[in-house]
Amino acid sequence: MEKDNGILEVRNLKKYFGGLKALDGVSFKLFEGETLGIIGPNGAGKTTLFNTICGVYPPTGGSILLRGKEIHGLKSHQIARMGIARTFQIVHPFRDLTVLDNVVMALGKNNYTGFINIFKISHTGENVEKARQLLKRVGILDYQYEKAENLSLGYKRRLEIARALALDPVILMLDEPCAGLSYDATREFMEMIYRLKEQGATIVIVEHNMQVAMGVSDRIVVLNYGEKIAEGPPERIKQDPYVIEAYLGKDDESA
């Protein structure tokens, strides 16, 4: 794929909640195999951008193109099926099922005909093997027979990622995956993201934790009051005066 052809292209995206312009003309591209970080101060529009791309909110205006196809206005399950898989900040695995069965169920999702059926349909030797490989990719294979509810928050988030990867997505969207994790769990989580990157995953990550966002992203898009104020590699973003001002607040002593 040519560098100019983003796998995802967001053009002049707008999302208004009544008079509040949560996104006001945001544009950027995401390229195959890269990790794009979305950062910005509180209320900047990060979650709104994430949810609008994933089809949770219909956009007020603009375009979202996945491999050149418009996905603006599609429902979230349609967008997931087209290849944008997401994780949630609040994890919700099937708590009473084992870690392995959670992923096996996700592999059977395309044949969904009800909970009991999907459980039976999904449970093929091939799916169990695939599920184990996915658990290995996210580093929790050792916990395959554990009930999902017994996992730590960090490992529940990894399980979410394994379930998202079960859809064989074009893009993996991560919503603040390190929120609430300890320092060590965050470092380990970052290492897992590096491994996914090495395996060629294309990732969008919304992250409050600046070290995580800067550490794992190839490029960063910075939002403030619903607008993109900067875009570029982490080293440049760290030194961008607009970004520094947005985070630290303006020293308004000009009068």
Ligand SMILES: Nc1ncnc2c1ncn2[C@@H]1O[C@H](COP(=O)(O)OP(=O)(O)OP(=O)(O)O)[C@@H](O)[C@H]1O
């Ligand atoms: N469903 C909604 N209805 C009304 N206003 C909303 C809704 N969702 C978000 N907003 C508003 O849109 C703006 C952007 O919010 P958003 O949650 O996208 O920002 P954020 O960058 O994710 O912030 P944070 O870092 O605090 O999570 C905020 O002013 C917020 O109050």
